[in-house]
Amino acid sequence: QEQPLPSATRPVAGPLSAAIKQIDGTPCVGANELARLLDGAKYWRADVRKLVIRANGHRITFTADNPIVLLDDRTLRLSAPVRSLGGELQVPIEFIPLLPRDSSETSKGRLVVDANGSRLRST
Numbered sequence: 001q002e003q004p005l006p007s008a009t010r011p012v013a014g015p016l017s018a019a020i021k022q023i024d025g026t027p028c029v030g031a032n033e034l035a036r037l038l039d040g041a042k043y044w045r046a047d048v049r050k051l052v053i054r055a056n057g058h059r060i061t062f063t064a065d066n067p068i069v070l071l072d073d074r075t076l077r078l079s080a081p082v083r084s085l086g087g088e089l090q091v092p093i094e095f096i097p098l099l100p101r102d103s104s105e106t107s108k109g110r111l112v113v114d115a116n117g118s119r120l121r122s123t
Contacts, residue, residue: 016122020093020113026080027113028090029120031062037111037122051089058100062089069095096120 018033031051035042040055049064061070067078069091076098083090096111112123 017114018120020118020120021085021090023083023085023090024080027093027117028083029093029096031082031089031091033120034091037120049084060099062091064089069098071098071100093120 016037018029018037020027020029022028031053032042034040035053035055038053038055040053040060043052043054044050045052051062051064053060053062058072059070062082064084065081067081069076069078069082076095078092078094080092080094082092093113096113099111110123112121113119114121
């Protein structure tokens with residue numbers, strides 16, 4: 001059963017960007033930050049170690065230590081797994097261009113990796 005995360009764990013409004021971390025040579029963004037940038041709601045299923053983000057009419061399902069991502073009714077395979085780091089799932093950046101155009105755009109613009117590869121930004 002999906003359980004919404006308590007509001008205390010939801011980030012407050014801030015700049016529309018997120019840091020990109022290198023995990024075993026793979027650039028990743030934290031799932032909490034990704035949900036914030038997409039203005040999405042997060043649901044954690046501890047029994048199966050899955051995080052569901054619902055944003056802009058889409059449902060994205062990430063599973064810890066698994067390269068398979070479910071995007072609505074599509075199954076996507078990433079070249080690296082989604083990792084858990086410090087209690088937060090880290091999503092490989094290669095997932096961002098796979099988002100449907102309407103879900104990767106926020107009220108402020110489209111999600112892109114900045115020129116030096118250190119931040120995911122809404123432009």
